[in-house]
Amino acid sequence: MTKTKDIPVWFNILDYDWQKKRAIVIGAGIAGCQMSWHLAQAGWNITLIERNKTIANEASGNPAGVISPKMTSKPSIGEDFYTQSFQYTLDQLSLLKKQGLEWHGCGLLQLTHNQREEKRWQQLKERDFKEDFLQLLDEDETSKVANIPLPYKASYFPQAGWIDPAHFCESLSSHRNCNLLKETNALHIEKQEDLWHVFDTRGQSIAHAEIVIIANGKDLTQFTQTSDLPSMPVAGQTTLGTASIESTKLKAVIGHEGYLTPADIHSKKHTFGATFDRNNDQSTITPEADTDNLEQLTQYLPEFAESLTATESAHAAVRLTTPDRFPYAGAIPDWDFYREHYDDLHHGKKWKEYPKAEYQRGLFVLAGFGSRGLTTSGYCSKLLTQLIENKPISNQEGTILENLHPARYLIKQLKKGL
Numbered sequence: 500m501t502k503t504k505d506i507p508v509w510f511n512i513l514d515y516d517w518q519k520k521r522a523i524v525i526g527a528g529i530a531g532c533q534m535s536w537h538l539a540q541a542g543w544n545i546t547l548i549e550r551n552k553t554i555a556n557e558a559s560g561n562p563a564g565v566i567s568p569k570m571t572s573k574p575s576i577g578e579d580f581y582t583q584s585f586q587y588t589l590d591q592l593s594l595l596k597k598q599g600l601e602w603h604g605c606g607l608l609q610l611t612h613n614q615r616e617e618k619r620w621q622q623l624k625e626r627d628f629k630e631d632f633l634q635l636l637d638e639d640e641t642s643k644v645a646n647i648p649l650p651y652k653a654s655y656f657p658q659a660g661w662i663d664p665a666h667f668c669e670s671l672s673s674h675r676n677c678n679l680l681k682e683t684n685a686l687h688i689e690k691q692e693d694l695w696h697v698f699d700t701r702g703q704s705i706a707h708a709e710i711v712i713i714a715n716g717k718d719l720t721q722f723t724q725t726s727d728l729p730s731m732p733v734a735g736q737t738t739l740g741t742a743s744i745e746s747t748k749l750k751a752v753i754g755h756e757g758y759l760t761p762a763d764i765h766s767k768k769h770t771f772g773a774t775f776d777r778n779n780d781q782s783t784i785t786p787e788a789d790t791d792n793l794e795q796l797t798q799y800l801p802e803f804a805e806s807l808t809a810t811e812s813a814h815a816a817v818r819l820t821t822p823d824r825f826p827y828a829g830a831i832p833d834w835d836f837y838r839e840h841y842d843d844l845h846h847g848k849k850w851k852e853y854p855k856a857e858y859q860r861g862l863f864v865l866a867g868f869g870s871r872g873l874t875t876s877g878y879c880s881k882l883l884t885q886l887i888e889n890k891p892i893s894n895q896e897g898t899i900l901e902n903l904h905p906a907r908y909l910i911k912q913l914k915k916g917l
Contacts, residue, residue: 509841509910510901511855513830514889520544521708522887523697525685526715527554529664529872530865532671533880534712539676541888546706547677548697550684555668557782558716558816561737563760563770564873565752566592567607567659570633572622580825580899581871584878589658591877600662600670605761607659607752608641610651612799620652631657646750647803661752661760661770664873680705685715688722688862695861710887713831714865717780717817724859727834729822729908730867734779736788736815737772740796740807755799757792770813771796773870784815820869827867828879828903829886830858837909845916856906863887864905879903 506512520543524531527549535545551557568585571578592602611617624635634655636644641653672679683705687698696707713725720726740746742762746769753759759771772792789812797804821827836857844853865883868876882900885892892900901907 506897506901508853508855509837509906510904512886512892512900513858513860515860515887517709517887518693519709521710522546523548523695523706523708523711525697525711525713527551527668527672527679527681528557528559528714528716529555529668529671530716530868530876530880531712531714532668533876534714534865534883535677536671536674537877537880537884538712538887539674541884543676545674545677546708547672547679548683548685548705549679549681552682553665554672554679554681555665558818558868559664559668559872560816561664561770561773561814562739562766562768563661563763564664565607565659565661565754565758565760566874567609567656567752567754568632568874569871570619570623570654572619574626576898576902577824579895580878580902581874583895583899584875585659587878587881588874592662595667595670598670601666602660602662603761604658604660605751606644606655606657607754608636608645608649608653608655609754610641610649610653610799612651612755617652620654623654644751645753646748647745649753649800655751659752662873667873686721688713688724690859690861693861710861710863712863712865712883716866717819719819719827719864719866724831724862725864727909728827728864728867728905730819731778731822732780732817733820733869734776734781734815734817735773735870736784736792737770737813738789738792739766739811739813740769740771740804741809741811742767742769743806743808745806746803749803753800755795757795759796759800759803769807772813780817782815782817784812786812788812788815818869818872819867821867822908823902824869825867825902826869826872826875826879827864827905828883829863829900829905830860831862831864832906832909833857833859834909837906837913841910841913844910844913 569581642649694707695711697705749761774788
């Protein structure tokens, strides 16, 4: 592994010597499908395990999802992560479009719908961005891009847009090196000699391989190997609005507290929402959530909401997020090793005095994407594939990987003496 920056030993990157390029990926949402595609592109044979009858059935199951960057008022590691993820995903979409994937790169307008967004807009305007990435628009310019009257300034991302997540996942998982097992529930993982074995609810072995990538969304902590990872479930529901003559004029995705897509040319419906119910792990569709979505849309876009001819429930799911909103992408630590050898970090010793981190070799995680998985899971899969393949890591990638590291919370606790 070529590394171009000094990395603290507790975030040490291992060198691997795999005997066979066979891997198991658990979960066929956007994270699992992205991971399968990246490894398959690198010549690996993948067994992709999905417990439902169809892929992209849970957090990746909305009829439309947004792909866009996320900006902060000032340059930050978070903004850098989302920008790199967005640019990488655009390149990937360009490739997959040639294979028939439908991507709606219609642009996104993030409205200045409150004081926080207004302040961010003002601060972003003082910075220098390429026009094809970000434009800071006044009310007239916003209305012109949207093709409907909007009384807001906006941050406009001309290359952003929306996609059908299920079609995206189908395109990714259809690689010839990927073997998809549906209606198969991976309940237990165990290492026997040099191979990881995945077992179902009856205790039967589903598959075995040198490496396993856990990408099972809200059920991340069901395995003993990942039970120490801090996470939070967030329930969300989207709503469909039947398009009218007026609403079909909308030409760009709109972002406020939620999001709104232009009408799908096939279904003639807009997708909007979503609700955001923290610490709720139930994914039940409710009329109350649709009411909340419509009230929110009415608050910010009253004329548009009024123009819809009908509304109906779209999809409900539980998304998994982390306390710092960065996903997990990396090797799963040997938790006992960390606690034993880094227990006195709170004394402030230099990191060079500590041994290099040890991991549960061959076991990786890709999870905790919240509502941003369509934008960020591809880039995270690319980075994780680089680690698995012993590919060079740049300074920028190394910094981002530290912020995605599965042990980052444990290290913070140990530094505080907790």
